[in-house]
Amino acid sequence: MMKDVIVIGGGAGGLAAAIEIHQAGKDVLLIEREEFLGGILNQCIHNGFGLEVFKEEYTGPEYANQFIDVFLQEKIDYLLDTTVIGLKKEGHIFTVETSNESQGIEFYQTQTVVVSTGSYERTRGQISIPGDRPYGVITAGSAQRYLNTDGLLVGKKVFILGSGDIGLIMARRMKLEGAEVLGVAEIMPHSNGLNRNIVQCLNDFDIPLYLSHTVTEIIADDHQRLSKIKVSKVDESFRVIKGSEKVFEVDTLLLSIGLIPDVTILDDLGVEIDKRTKSVKVNQAYETNIEGLFVCGNALQVHDLVDNVTLESKRAGQAVVRYLNKDKVKENHTLSLNPGTNLAYITPQRLDMGLEQENISLSFRSRKKMEKAVCKIYQNSQLIFEKKLFFVLPAEMETIQLPFKTIQDQGDLKVELEVKS
Amino acid sequence: MKKEFICIVCPRGCRISVDDDLNISGNQCPRGKTYVENEMKSPTRILTTTVKTIFEYTPRLSCKTDKPIPKELLFKAMEVINDVVIEEEINIGDIIIMNILDTGANVIATKPSRKKE
Amino acid sequence: MYDFIIIGAGVIGSSVARELSKYQAKTLCLEKENDVANVQSLANSAIIHAGHNPEPGSLKAILSIRGNLLYDDWEKDLHIPLLRTGAFVVAHNKEEESKLEDILETSRKNKVPNYEILSGDQARKIEPNLAKSITKVLSLPSTKVTYPWEVAFACMENAIDNGVEFQKNKLVTNISVIDGGFEIEVNHKEKYRTKNVINAAGVDSSNLGAFIEEPPFQIKPRKGEYFVLDKRVEGFMKHVIYPLPSDKGKGVLITPQVHGNILLGPSSEYIDDLHKAKTTDEGLAYIKKHSTALAENIPFHMIIRSFAGIRSTSTYDDFYIKESSENKGFYYLGGIESPGLTAAPAIGPYLVNEVIKVKNNYHPKADFNPYRSQRLEFHRLPWQEKKKLLDEDPLYGRIICKCEKITEKEIIDAIHGPLGSHSIKGIKKRVRAGAGLCQGGYCEEKIMKIIARELDISPLDLEYDDLKSKLFKEETKVKK
Structure with a gap:
């Protein structure tokens, strides 16, 4: 059976991406290794979730349930208690090998894969x-x-x-x-x-x-x-x-x-790795160097707030839809996005200039506590964009929107945090 | 003398100060002001915990107080909740304990006691 | 009355148990731990050495050369995993090169097979990550790596299959000489009588002897610390890499493991406590420093664990495998440190046939079964076999340990059986669930539920390792 999309992981990231893609009319299969949907949110029984996405404060299970309800209403295909034991790509087709008690070992084919497998604890x-x-x-x-x-x-x-x-x-x-x-x-x-x-x-x-x-x-x-x-x-x-x-x-x-993105599932695919995030490198569409392979949520970078996982995964879902709709001026021309000395990392690590969009979400962490910080983006040694951030901390991931039109066609970008003089 | 508070209303965690004339500053939203006012009078917290069930698949079910309760009652409330055993299927938002310790807050389920899907 | 009681079920005790199971003798093996292979055999380099180190003519030399060859038989008969890595002993300069000549000479005298000298460049063609500073290498193709826990499991399972009794959690608290043999007191209460005692108690071997006599040696335990690199480094080094030995032993090695991990270590240090080997900042720093001399760009960021193992080094400078001179029928297997694992397949037969000469008093069993069935590693099987097994039991489809791809059925099998284990550590030793990148962070909860279900016990009764090492302190929201 051939799917448009297989989403691996049924936590906050996977659910948001799957719903987004399914609502655009694509055929989705979500695979979850636990016996329930919602991932780690199920054990995060404390509150503090949802202020960004729902403007309301939920506990982890309540937050998960908001998405589980929609997911189930959408009647999206899913497998529980199922482990992905192999992921291969031949030509343009991915084969996902799954293992569970009811079906044994199965092979699913798909055009795209979204990996939202979360993170593991150090x-x-x-x-x-x-x-x-x-x-x-x-x-x-x-x-x-x-x-x-x-x-x-x-x-x-x-x-x-x-x-x-x-x-x-x-x-x-x-x-x-x-x-x-x-x-x-x-x-x-x-x-x-x-x-x-x-x-x-x-x-x-x-x-x-x-x-x-x-x-x-x-x-x-x-x-x-x-x-x-x-x-x-x-x-x-x-x-x-x-x-x-x-x-x-x-x-x-x-x-x-600390948490480390869990992308061991991608070991055999030759995906480019970013030593800083300990995960894969992606472009602004959350696509890796393997065409059709997308990564989002804590599998891409460890987030402090689940709301940010949801927002990121929605964007990844939209990007997958765009990819499936071939809505891309394919010219294979990418710029690299490099963190300056005060940044621990930045995602995305690449910009695909064929993928025009209004704003590009850049996420990063500072290396140190900085007051009155300004995020400055340079291209060809010229400042192309800046944004005041006031107070940055290594413990808090920052996300800013970079207008696509400010980016010049050629020349790698450097993102730096500087103290406002 | 200035008093410093860290607001716990949302993850932003504003540092709020109160001076001798009770002027409040540093809050980024009105909820921060309310928080500090309460914190000076009688601090309250939402209690999130679990309750025992008879279901094998969810031996503990998560729950919370639907309103903040006085901070000094947290352990007392735990004792009350620990005495309850859920024996019937319940849904998210269902009331487990009404008006716990006369605080006006109910303890409600934050997860359905879902069976194996 | 038993004919033989073996005290200790490490790889050595287990090897002896298997050898004795060939004879019509009543044999019991007592182990103080909650599992076989839980002290010295638990934490070591897992190498089957070529025999290039021990003094020619010593028991260490003779038995390690024999043992190395016998592992091929054990691989066939007992399904003990072997990785035929070969080894390089490396020299960095003229001075070290001349020391390499001494090892070459030892290898020649000990009849190590197929050794040869390679230039640094020749060696780097085979092992591109070898340190650039290495000038000369002694290649030892007969060096292998095994899985020490499986060695003990295999021998003991086969011994049990052939009639040996095995009891764990039996700490010997006294031994007295009685008419025609010995009385062994266990856990300060039960008593067992036996004609012969085989003291394979490792670090405790001199203390056990002291129950009845002045022991012929003292144990001066050493510890060795190690780093474990995740199996995703597989291929970084395919050979065992030895530095030149020093007065501190064989030095810090790089050792590929049968499941793809790589070990760095050991450090080597004498310790006071016979039973406690801990890792230290100094020890771990020592390993990092010294392993760096062997290879370029060691992937230290792939470290998933560090541990310390204990060595029962004795005051006697060879293996001490002899009958007590005062108390006939009491046999010592003392000072079995490195190359003890290498010599293990030879030590059992040596003790039984050449020291005890069991043949003189006991008939061989006509129905001795030398074979032990293979422990199944489902994820390594070919597709057709997987399919067949899945039809037989769908629990082969349920992956519990994601890192090592271990199925629920394999865990259930590890719980049951003659040498089954009910502890988290025992399950890890048998099927490697929890031995991967997340170190059980994901699967331990699932494993504990499977054990509780299979044994129909409360999670509160589950153990990490020994009987008192309970996983949980209490259940919440339950009236006490």
Whole structure:
């Protein structure tokens, strides 16, 4: 069976893209590996979702349900509890190999693929925290799933490494469910989470936040359960300050040390990778260097707010429709879009000059906290666009609209953050 | 003496200050002003948590108070919610507990107790 | 009364168990851990060395050369995975080149097959990522890599199949000499009597001996720290790369693994605690520094895990495989550090046939079954076989571990069976669920539900590793 579009992933990104594409009259199949739609939103039971998209504040499951309802009403084809185990392209046709219990292994053919597979959590192994290897060192998202969907508490005396929002939210959740939360350590001199979460998740519950601190050793009891951690202060270059060590007796260390886009599904396709985002490079239509392959949501770049995932995925959906309608002056002429020194990354990484549109959404993160920041875009050493941003933080992704008509036909672009003089 | 608040109404997290004459500044929207006024009088929070069910597929169902409740009642409210077991299929928005602790807020489901699709 | 009680079910104890299962003897193997291969065999380089290192004439030399060859039989009979990598020992300058000559000489004396010297450039043609500073290489084509956990599983499963009893979670708390043998006390209560004791307790081997006599050696444990690179680096290095050995052992290596991962390490350091090997900042930095001398552009960003393994180095400078001189019937397998894994297939037969001389007292079993069926790796099967299996059981279609593509049926099979495991770590060791990029972040919740369902137990009773390592502290919203 030949589909117009296969959307891989049924979380916020996949649902928004699938609805957008289906509403334009295209034939869509969405594949979700979990037994339910909505992805990670299902376990994010806290509120704060939807202010941008719905001008109303929802919890994660409520936000997901807004889209699930529409998705189901649209009668879009979907598979649950189904894992994509292969993705190949021959000629202009993609073959998606799926595996599930009811059908076994199946092959679906499609003209385009939208990958919205979300992100995975960085683990202890990736940051090499030294010490023993007990149980009880667990990513915050895993603990969240155990707690919020299974009703299982992974620990009673908890410390949290990393002040990302998931860690902060889990500090409050564990506390409300009867655990003792001894503190949160953040290696940076500032929090990585939203200010409101510092207030309502830590301050409200008298949970201390240790900035410029990190976990320097993990100590097990005799039964491979975490018993203690050592937490030390770090200097400006993140070197541990000797003698600053504190010992906390805990049974659980939650890790909230970052998310990484999960694009392992694209391993065999030879997709161009951006080391900065740890994901693929795309053009302004969210299309990779493989024609017809689109990536959006946290699979493309880690977002702080689900609203931004929705908006981005809608744009990706519109781009897919445009692609299927062959609404493109195909001249294969692309410019590259490069981050300046104060930017951690930028998406898209390429501009396809054959794809005219009114505005191009550029998303990026700053490397450092900057007040009175101005985003300046240069082409051929000339300033072509600037926008005041006031206050930028590494923890908050910025999105600006670059008018297409300001871009000259030739010459790569550089995006920089500068302080307004 | 100036008092500083971080607004929690939305993810923007405005830094709002209040001076001795109770002039409020730094808020980017009127909700920030209301928040600070409340925060000085009697701080309230929306409680989001889960409730036990008899359903294998959703052993815990997410829920919330439909209005903010006094901050000091959060743990008390948890105790009340922890005593409830959902035994019938319910939908998103359905009331689980009416007027919890006489706060005027209801605890409502934020997820349907959907069976395996 | 047992004829033999083996204490310890690492690769060595398991190899002995299998060898003894060929005879009409009543044999029991006791393991203190909740699984086989859980201490020294758990965390090592997984290399089957060519035999270029040990002192010619030593037991280490003789048994590792024999063991290396016997792995080919084990691959056929027991379905132990082998990756025939070959190895390069590398030199960076004239001084190191002359040391390479010494190793060449050792290799010649130990009858290592097909070794040869290559120039740095010749070696880089084969391994383009080798460090540019390498000037000369000793190539050792007989070097292989295996999967140590599977070695222990295979031997023990085959031994059980041939009548050996295996009991886990049995810590030996005393041994006393009785008339005609020994009495072994376990977990401070149960007692077992046996004519012979085989002490394969690794780091605990001298302490076990001390229950009945002054042990002939002391264990001075060393630890080695490692980095694991994700399997997506497969092909970065196809050979095992050794630096020149120093007084700290074989040095930091680059070792491709059978499932595509690459190991960097080990560091090497003596430690005080027999049972605890932890990673340290210094150790991990040491590995990074020294591995950089072996290869260009090592993909450190693909590190998914670090771990520390323990080595039961002894005060005796060779393997100590002997009967006690004071207490007949008490056999030591002591100081089995590297190349212990290499020698494992030879150690069982050596002990049983040449030290104990079991043949003198026990008849061989006519119905000994040397074969053990292969552990199925569904995602590696050809399409037709997959199709057939899916018809038999649709749970082969349900992927639980996305990173390693492990199906629900494979996990269920790992839970059950004579050597099944009920712990998260045990399942990981058997089928690699959780061994990938996300380190169980996605699949652990699903695995724990499958175990709870299969055993019909509460999630609160689930273990990470040993019986007391419960995954969860409590269920929420339940009256206590």
